[in-house]
Amino acid sequence: MKYKKIFFISPPFYSHFNPLLVLAKSFQEYGAEVTFGCSIEFKEKILKENLKFYEIDISTNKNIGKGENTIQPDTERIRLEEFFESTKKGAVETLITQSHHRKADMLYNPEELIDKIKLIDDSIDVDLYVVDILSYSVTLSLYFLGLPFITFCPPHPNTIPKEGKYFNVPKSWPEAITIKEEDLRMLKQVSTQTQREFTEVFNNIITENKSIKKISNAFSLVSEIAVIYNYFDFNNIEKNEEKPKEIFIGNSFKAVTLDEEWLEKIDTKEKIIMISLGTFLSNRKDVLEKLILLVREIYPSALLIVSAGSNVEKFKKYSSPNTIIEDFIPQIALMHYVDTVVFHGGCNTLTEAMYYGKEMVILPFSSDQFNIAYDVEKNKLGRVLDPNNFSKEELSKAFNDIEEISKDSLLYWRNTSRERGADYAAKKILEIE
Template sequence: MKYKKIFVVSPPFYSHFNPLLVLAKSFQEQGAQVTVGCSIEFKEQILKENLAFYEIDISSNKNTGTSEDTVQPDTERMRLEEFFESTKKGAVETLITQSRHRKADMLYNPQELIDKIKTIDDSMDVDLYVVDILSYSVTLSLYFLGLPFVTFCPPHPNTIPRDGRYFNVPKSWPEAITVKEEDLKKLKQVSTQTQQEFTEVFNNIISENKSIKKIGNAFSLVSEIAVIYNYFDFNNIEKSEESPKELFIGNSFEAVALDEDWMEKIETKEQKIMISLGTFLSNRKDVLEKLILSARESHPDALLIVSAGSHAEELKKYSSPNTIIEGFIPQVALMQYVDTVVFHGGCNTLTEAMYHGKKMVILPFSSDQFNIAYDIEKNNLGRVLDPNNFSTEQLAQAFTELEESSKDNLLHWRNVSRERGADYAVKKILEIE
């Protein structure tokens, strides 16, 4: 085996850490010696999985549960508030805000990280690093030092802009999200500026090492060995035998048993609807409230299970024997028991729902969610609504259309997901001579 000692570097984001942890465990189960480098908040979880832990901070922004409850520096909290406000103004405003935040959020102390990773490499004799696509400073460090690494892409594959594409600009939009041409032009301008700024920072550092080439686009800098996508190969572009390998794994989570208390809550209900906007977007209490009331009106007898984040107490006035509202729900464990999932289009929830073949209604707010929503719509796997402008009637219609639509596509991709997973990619990488 060429890669015996593997160092997985995870950002301190709950939604990225979890799939990376599953990948790390898979490497270890296949016989590699694995260390996970992350901030101290995740130490206990890493050690619990019998993986080695190495403390390293690679981002000033953290999300270790629900974003509002995570202890943040004031500057990070202000940026989060600005982000949440932008989501109320629509897709383009949100993406522009995110693009402007990228440098502060994701280009964290690159010079310092180069020194830290050199220390790790000198002391641990690592054979292969695994780095999250959003950990740009880590990717830069590994490239600068000439160290072998694999890129892990938990969000949509278009997060890595291919030739002619813009960073943080959806390739296609779902029908429910209307975008004016002048707004799209503005978004592309901001994206181009962010891309140029990032690339300039990268190349200023790269120029200190005469043995490596400058790059054309910092957001497109990925491994020369393999890129692992926690996604589905909807466009049939996988390159599992070429270099770099492009591997679509379909899911990177582990099944969890539902406890007895929850089983008692759900077992008597024939139809179950889950509402979950993820760790960040559960901040949008107004959307959660509207979803609860609308779903309750169209499906009075169904069991609603709502993940409400820090707004749970405020929303519990809508609780009833048919409506469970909690700050945190055991989503992975619950997924196999629900019929329909109403969510924001985040990749983790998507892959969990697809693995279990669940009907989906997506309300995309930000980031890669528009690309994901478009793919689900295009492949007739779910329905898409505008989170800021949907009506009770539109949600009811989406539910009805899901009931009437063919289940064949969902069944096909459910089977693909179950055949893949982290083990699929790990085996392909460890086979490299």
């Protein structure tokens, strides 16, 4: 085995940490010695998986499960509020806001991180590092130090812009999201400026090491060995012979069983619908409330399960024997039992729903969610609505339409997901000579 000692470096974001942890466990089960670096808030979860923990902070912005309730510095809280407000104004406004925030969110003390990672490499005999695509300072540090690493991409593959493409600008848009040409031009201008600023920061540091080349796009800097996508190869582009390898795994989560208390709650012959807008976007209580009320009208007898995050108390008034509203739900364990998932287009929920072959209605707000929603729509795997502008009739039609979607297509990708997963990626990497 070429890579015996592997060091994972994870951002302190719940939605990225979890798939990375599952991937780390797969490497360990294939015989690698794994150390998992992350902030102290995740130590207990790492040790529970019998992995070695190494404390390292790579971001001041954190999300440990309920984004808006995580203790944050004031600057982070202000940016979070700006983000939530921008989602109410639409897709372009949200993406522009996110682009403006990128430098503060994702480029954390690169000089300090270079020293931290050099210390790790000097004290631990590491053969290979695994870094999340959004941990740009870590990627820069590993590149600067000339250390071997793998890039793990939990969001949509377009998060890594190809030649001629724009960072943070969807390649294609789902039909429900209408974009004006002038707004798209503005988004591309902001994206170009952010990309230029990031790349300039990278190259100013890179010039201190005369043995490495400057880069043309900081957002496209990835491993020379392999990129692992926690996604589906919808466009048949997986590369296993060339470098870097491109490995599509379809899921990186651990299947878990539902406890007895929940089994009793969902003991019904009626349709089961889950609403989950993710750890951050459950903050959009206006959308969440609208969905609860409309689903109750459209399917009066269905069992509705809602993940409400910190807004749970505001929605408890809607609770009933067939409306379960909790701050946190065991989403992965529940997924096996639900019929339909209404969600924001986050990659984790997508891979879970696809693994179990579930009907999907997507309301994309931000980031890679527009790309994901487009892929689902294009491949006839679900329906898409504008979260800021949908009616009861449109939601009802989406529910009706998904019953007519291509079952063959859903079955094909469900089977593909089950054949792959984190074990598939670990095996592919450890087979490298």
